[in-house]
Amino acid sequence: MPVFLSAPVSTETPSLPFKFTGGFGLSTKTIGFMLAVQGIYSMIAQLWLFPYVVRRFGTLTTFRFVIMVWPLLDFAVPYAVLLPKKLQMAGVYTCLITKITFHVLAFPSNAILLTNSAPSLLVLGAINGIAASTASLSRGFGPTLTGLIHTTGLKAGYNGFGWWMSGIICFIGAIQSFWMEEGKGRMDKSSDDDEESSPCLSSPIIEATTIVEDTTFFGSRESFDNFELTPTKA
Secondary structure (H helix, E strand, O other): OHHHHHOOOOOOOOEOOOEEOOOOOOOHHHHHHHHHHHHHHHHHHHHHHHHHHHHHHOHHHHHHHHHHHHHHHHHHHHHHHHOOHHHHHHHHHHHHHHHHHHHHHHHHHHHHHHHHOOOOHHHHHHHHHHHHHHHHHHHHHHHHHHHHHHHHHHHHOEOOHHHHHHHHHHHHHHHHHHHOOOOOOOOOOOOHHHHHHOOOOOOHHHHHHHHHHOOOOOOOHHHHHOOOOOOOOO
16 A cells, blocks of 8 residues: 555556556655554554444454455555545545454454364464464565566556455455354363363362362361361372
8 A cells, every 4th residue: 555655646648447557646754644544543443343343243244244345445446546636635545444444353353263263272272373374474475476466567557456456366255255154162162171181170179179069067066177178189
């Protein structure tokens, strides 16, 4: 997005619907301010908007809705440069706010769905580790690949070529989301092995307390006071 905002304004006549070039020619200071507004809104939306939407519609429904609408955003963003001069900034801020709203709703929902899919606590760390490594790999190679695609599009006179390719990838992900299922969470799917390996369940104090709860005492108060708990070995 910053590259698109800082690109010089095109003087060429666009050949609609797809062939046009140019950006907004914004300064670094202006782009920095816009990104700051984006960050402030992201924090507010993360704290207030995301919990409300997920409680209302559910995690999977929220994720599926965002991933279905996201391709439309990728397809529409390049056309903001064709808006009248007075409406361009309003269009840019609309695209930025929509983009961050989708980020705020999609990424936490994805993390929750991933965590709830773990069948046991024993594999939760491995699942999250693989997911984080895959995301880091994508962040590492993504800018290089999209930069090459964007450059190829500019040389051919298509300013939105990189955006439209991203939209196609998002569309494929949207189709895949219909095969996703929302898990019940690792606490509902804890295995017997987890229970046997839990140190709390084999604690001597827990076993001794269980003995006291299951025992009925008869006799004087002195006999109860002299009762000693004998911890058992785990």
